[in-house]
Amino acid sequence: MSVIADHLNYIYSAGTAYEHKALDDVSFKIEDGEYVALLGQTGSGKSTLAQHLNGLLKPSSGTVYVDGEDIFEKGYDLKALRGKIGLVFQYPEYQLFEEDVFTDVCFGPKNLGLERSEVELRAYEALKLVGLKDEAFFQSPFDLSGGEKRRVALAGVLAMKPEVLILDEPTAGLDPGGREWIFELIDRLRAEQGITVILISHSMDDVAEHADRLLVMNGGSLVMDGRPREVFSYYKELMQMGLDIPQVSRVMYLLRENGVNVSMDAITVKEALGEILRLF
Amino acid sequence: MKETGDRRQGTVLCLLFVYHKKYSFKETENRPLSPHLILKSMSLIKTDKVSYEYIRRDKDGAVEGINKAVDEIDLSVEKGDFIAILGANGSGKSTLAKHFNALLYPVGGTVFVGGMDTRDEEHLWDIRQTTGMVFQNPDNQIIGTVVEEDVAFGPENMGVKSRDIWERVIRSLKSVDMFEYRKHSPSRLSGGQKQRVAIAGVLAMQPECIVLDEPTAMLDPMGRKEVIASIRELNKTFGITIILITHYMEEAVHADKVYIMDKGRIVMQGTPKQIFTNVEELRGVGLSVPKVTELAFELRRRGVDLPEGILTETELANELCRTLSEAKHRKF
Amino acid sequence: MIRDITLGQYYQTESVLHGLDPRLKIIGTFLYIISLFLVRDIFGYAVAGIFLAVLIVLSHVPFKFMVRGLKGILVLLIFTGVVNVFLTPGEVLVSVWKFNITREGLKVGSRMVIRLVFLVIGSSLMTLTTTPNRLTDGLERVLKPLKRLKLPVHEMAMIMSIALGFIPILIEELDKIMKAQSARGADFESKKLSARIKSMVPILVPLFVSAFRRAGDLATAMEARCYHGGEGRTKLKPLRYRRADYIAYLVLILYFILIIAEGIIF
Structure with a gap:
């Protein structure tokens, strides 16, 4: 499923003292099966952009095409779209509301108007997919641990079987084990279902390791779009925008400053290992 | 809404009720208090086999089991120290932290703050004044609607004279670099700025020690840096004892001493360098080391001559340059 | 939609009203509300209206802000107006099906609406400036x-x-x-x-x-x-009356006397 953003503009509180341009002429195309990371400082417009892609926010001008269709056209079925483009908010566990875990996960597919048996099958599959233990299925979601809640919340979106999954800082507040688990889940979803992933993240180390393509937002504009290596080679510009570069890149950069001839292409531990060992 | 369960909670209205409940200390068990430790030890905080348990109940309120959140922990913190306590979610680190200023009382063992037993009702306010606490969620610890009014909240409760409160507010805001925001509404500040206001609020109580319970968990990298910089500054320039609870290894790099917790127990302790050498063990307790440390670790394993426990990018780059030039000399 | 509620919100700016003691503003608002129930005729409403208008100008809060606060109670306003216009007995002006619009009804209805509007603006003025x-x-x-x-x-x-x-x-x-x-x-x-x-x-x-x-x-x-x-x-900012507050109390008392006097005279 391809998603195209076409000259998106979005103005918050238009016509008041708080008027603020959150998106400024943003255009890009995301192909089927891509693993894209959306980067930028807080307030750079990443979340606003993500909410346009499944029609939660309507652009002030410009539009979004999903599979060639204009989603803001009159009569377009936005509800069906939200089944196809799943959006997981930051701290999704705070949105749990049903009496038990299973019913909560059923909420999404039920809203899509599916048969009951299909709804329950999907909920079951999604809960299995996120690796929740069986005895927790009919517990109150509020009695689960923090990590389990996050799993249930993710299952709630996955049960809609989205073809595109947008994750707004899915690792926020998780410990290293939890973060690793999220990335494993994404890898599995990609491998098994060929899902397209758009990951909003602050961690350069994470995106360097996982994403195929980076989109960098700054002050509402899309300022960079490319492979991780390409983007991170503009480390000076990134730092000027208040963004980090991966720790590994910084080591490589410092080595080069000291006259050691290493390539800035190495952005993960594995790549850096090869690059440095080559010197000996 | 039965989902809300039996956790301690209340609407803003229930806040009051919550207080009254908390004030009646009779509820806690009546173990004899320990004699003051002032003569025995000069440690600012000392715990002696401290344990804490949560009772798990099922839907009907019957006891299902007992979780040992903190399990016989011994540690001592000296004046001026910068301590980091690391652990995965659920390792008991936050529960332990709440013992340091009498927000929780140990089920077993004793916690001494400035020589006072935290279960000693008489010294409750002295203890809370000695160790201030900063929490995870910046929105849920700001009481005032203007920055300066929030910072004043602590001294107001302590009954400090108005003129002196002003002095404290100004000084505290300046030391976290938030003075120019004193007239702002906290709701319009960034997460990092809110946390710095919260730190100033604790500073205004002039504590000897500040306990920070995952202060950066909900912040972006920028905010995280701001807060960590403020904390280091307080420790270095003002000599305030810091206990930082976190699961970000990068933040523990500058600590004097690191404790690693797992399942309610301290499983490792030492300087950051000593701790971060044990990459595999740390992974075993659900923690990870900074990428630089991991890279250095892997290089070492493959025979590159590097010292153990490299923590920063500069350190690794410098050490690599050194080994490289040595290797070159050997070749010739 | 939800963001339109201005009642209970503070508008940050510098003005005479912002600087006044909150006790004065609370007592003042209270007296103003009472005064609204004391006035009986158009002159009284004019006095109350002018008084409010002067305060709005003094507050430096954009008028837009207060009007927006009214939106929240629009339904209540319309309801009050309609009920009073139709259900007050008296001299019939227009007859619509079973309902009669009476002269008295119009009077009472418009009075109630004006009263409510003044009341809401008056009290939001207090919260907006404090x-x-x-x-x-x-x-x-x-x-x-x-x-x-x-x-x-x-x-x-x-x-x-x-x-x-x-x-x-x-x-x-x-x-x-x-x-x-x-x-x-x-x-x-x-x-x-x-x-x-x-x-x-x-x-x-x-x-x-x-x-x-x-x-x-x-x-x-x-x-x-x-x-x-x-x-x-103790308090960071203990409340202390200043000269401006005493003057404001004086103005308030004068206003209140005027309203009562107007009620007696006319």
Whole structure:
């Protein structure tokens, strides 16, 4: 499923003292099966952009095409779209509301108007997919641990079987084990279902390791779009925008400053290992 | 809404009720208090086999089991120290932290703050004044609607004279670099700025020690840096004892001493360098080391001559340059 | 939509009104509301209206802001107006089906509406020019005599101030929860009332749960900062009357005398 953003503009509180341009002429195309990371400082417009892609926010001008269709056209079925483009908010566990875990996960597919048996099958599959233990299925979601809640919340979106999954800082507040688990889940979803992933993240180390393509937002504009290596080679510009570069890149950069001839292409531990060992 | 369960909670209205409940200390068990430790030890905080348990109940309120959140922990913190306590979610680190200023009382063992037993009702306010606490969620610890009014909240409760409160507010805001925001509404500040206001609020109580319970968990990298910089500054320039609870290894790099917790127990302790050498063990307790440390670790394993426990990018780059030039000399 | 509620919100700027003592503003608002129920004719309303207009100008708060506050009670205004216009007996002007519009009805209806409008603008003027903290400080002091009746005045003031502080946070949270549930296909635009009520559950439950969690967190944070009720508490900004406040009291008394005198004379 391809998603195209076409000259998106979005103005918050238009016509008041708080008027603020959150998106400024943003255009890009995301192909089927891509693993894209959306980067930028807080307030750079990443979340606003993500909410346009499944029609939660309507652009002030410009539009979004999903599979060639204009989603803001009159009569377009936005509800069906939200089944196809799943959006997981930051701290999704705070949105749990049903009496038990299973019913909560059923909420999404039920809203899509599916048969009951299909709804329950999907909920079951999604809960299995996120690796929740069986005895927790009919517990109150509020009695689960923090990590389990996050799993249930993710299952709630996955049960809609989205073809595109947008994750707004899915690792926020998780410990290293939890973060690793999220990335494993994404890898599995990609491998098994060929899902397209758009990951909003602050961690350069994470995106360097996982994403195929980076989109960098700054002050509402899309300022960079490319492979991780390409983007991170503009480390000076990134730092000027208040963004980090991966720790590994910084080591490589410092080595080069000291006259050691290493390539800035190495952005993960594995790549850096090869690059440095080559010197000996 | 039965989902809300039996956790301690209340609407803003229930806040009051919550207080009254908390004030009646009779509820806690009546173990004899320990004699003051002032003569025995000069440690600012000392715990002696401290344990804490949560009772798990099922839907009907019957006891299902007992979780040992903190399990016989011994540690001592000296004046001026910068301590980091690391652990995965659920390792008991936050529960332990709440013992340091009498927000929780140990089920077993004793916690001494400035020589006072935290279960000693008489010294409750002295203890809370000695160790201030900063929490995870910046929105849920700001009481005032203007920055300066929030910072004043602590001294107001302590009954400090108005003129002196002003002095404290100004000084505290300046030391976290938030003075120019004193007239702002906290709701319009960034997460990092809110946390710095919260730190100033604790500073205004002039504590000897500040306990920070995952202060950066909900912040972006920028905010995280701001807060960590403020904390280091307080420790270095003002000599305030810091206990930082976190699961970000990068933040523990500058600590004097690191404790690693797992399942309610301290499983490792030492300087950051000593701790971060044990990459595999740390992974075993659900923690990870900074990428630089991991890279250095892997290089070492493959025979590159590097010292153990490299923590920063500069350190690794410098050490690599050194080994490289040595290797070159050997070749010739 | 939700953001339009101006009642209980503070508008930051510098003005004479912003600088006045909150006790004065609370007592003033109270007297103004009483005065609205004392006036009987158009002159009285004119006096009350002019007084309010002068205050609005003095407050430096854009008029737009106060009008927006009225939107929230629009239904109430229309209802009050319509009920009074149609249901007051008297000289019939126009007859619509079974209902009669009477001269008296028009009079009473418009009076009620004007009264309500003045009342809402008057009280939002107080909240717009006073920070919630000063407002609660003022309230605490004004209500202090009630402490003798064992009423928890300090606690009530504290609860109010905290509640006001959390309004923007909870509004933001509500927005987020609505979006998150929409992303799971929730429908808030159904025409059927039963469906609409049902659709509120996925929003309200998380909102309440979160409010409870926040309240618990906040209670802990307050305790950690030595909060133990109003006893022995000092103030960063203790309330002290200044010259401007005494002058304002004088103006207030003059206004009130004028209203009463007008009622007696005419």
